[in-house]
Amino acid sequence: MGMKQTLDVINAMEADGAIGRYAIAGAVAAYNYVAPTVTEDLDILVSFENLAGTSRSGLITLAPVLAWLKRKGYEEFRKEGVVIAGWAVQFLPVADDLDAEALASAEQVDIRMGGDTVTTRVLRPEHLVAVALRVGRTKDFVRIAQFIEEKAVDIAALCAVLDRHKLRPPWSAFCVRTGIVDPCSLDQ
Numbered sequence: 104m105g106m107k108q109t110l111d112v113i114n115a116m117e118a119d120g121a122i123g124r125y126a127i128a129g130a131v132a133a134y135n136y137v138a139p140t141v142t143e144d145l146d147i148l149v150s151f152e153n154l155a156g157t158s159r160s161g162l163i164t165l166a167p168v169l170a171w172l173k174r175k176g177y178e179e180f181r182k183e184g185v186v187i188a189g190w191a192v193q194f195l196p197v198a199d200d201l202d203a204e205a206l207a208s209a210e211q212v213d214i215r216m217g218g219d220t221v222t223t224r225v226l227r228p229e230h231l232v233a234v235a236l237r238v239g240r241t242k243d244f245v246r247i248a249q250f251i252e253e254k255a256v257d258i259a260a261l262c263a264v265l266d267r268h269k270l271r272p273p274w275s276a277f278c279v280r281t282g283i284v285d286p287c288s289l290d291q
């Protein structure tokens with residue numbers, strides 16, 4: 104079992120209406136742009152808008168997702184994720200405007216795994232950096248530095264995302280803390 108089977112299940116969930124539009128986030132999404140790092144799970148940013156049976160109360164429950172997975176035989180949990188074909192999958196609901204924009208602009212990609220290909224979506228590098236900045240764990244800051252050092256992010260697009268989502272102050276603090284010349288201040 105592997106990533107292809109995991110993504111096939113998630114694609115089936117979307118096709119069946121168990122989840123809305125989704126995109127891969129986190130370390131696995133970063134693989135598409137920078138050198139891989141070790142990760143134990145697969146983060147899936149998912150929209151629950153416009154799904155049958157969803158409440159308009161503002162509260163989001165994963166009960167329909169977990170029920171769908173249980174019917175398919177996926178009941179095991181590892182840390183915060185349900186295990187699908189060997190991968191612990193965390194379903195992360197869209198929580199704010201940054202998440203909504205990231206999901207809406209996610210890129211469709213065909214990932215080759217062995218002799219097979221699976222179509223999925225991944226967050227764009229500018230959104231991966233902005234989300235990592237918002238989360239703010241040490242490993243997130245390391246990933247941000249990696250994106251900058253490997254020139255894997257469009258600086259103008261990143262600065263625009265940071266501005267739209269009022270992340271310039273934490274961005275500036277990150278640059279000072281890491282000794283990176285703030286690329287957003289160079290074009291002003």
